[in-house]
Amino acid sequence: MVYKDDNIFAKILDNRLSAKILLENEHAIAFNDIAPQAPIHILVIPKGKYIKYDDFIYKASKEEIFNFFTLINQLIKHYDLEETGYRLITNAGKNGNQEVPHLHFHLLAGQNLGKM
Ligand code: 5GP
Numbered sequence: 001m002v003y004k005d006d007n008i009f010a011k012i013l014d015n016r017l018s019a020k021i022l023l024e025n026e027h028a029i030a031f032n033d034i035a036p037q038a039p040i041h042i043l044v045i046p047k048g049k050y051i052k053y054d055d056f057i058y059k060a061s062k063e064e065i066f067n068f069f070t071l072i073n074q075l076i077k078h079y080d081l082e083e084t085g086y087r088l089i090t091n092a093g094k095n096g097n098q099e100v101p102h103l104h105f106h107l108l109a110g111q112n113l114g115k116m
Pocket of ligand 1: 036097
């Protein structure tokens, strides 16, 4: 599968679409989901062109991977979620019902999220 530059998150990354960036580092950004499923529903995406998780892990540099997960950790700390907990999800491909073909992790929190 070839990465498509016209996906929504590619447009956010190059400012064709606006999103309020909550936190950012050299290799990743975090912003609120447009249709939140919980009081806190943040999307974390790499700046590089990766379609989904396996693609990212195979192709990204160690630095990109480290910075991506470090940003997630910083959000967990920033929103004080270590004690109360959270859910971290990435949907991949057809059976995962991935809607946007640019890797993203959903960070959900702020209430009891129920069982999966
Ligand atoms: P997926 O189903 O691919 O795992 O999740 C895609 C997510 O992107 C959905 O939760 C959806 O609400 C969110 N989303 C779709 N379009 C936009 C947008 O234009 N801006 C933001 N911030 N989120 C979006």
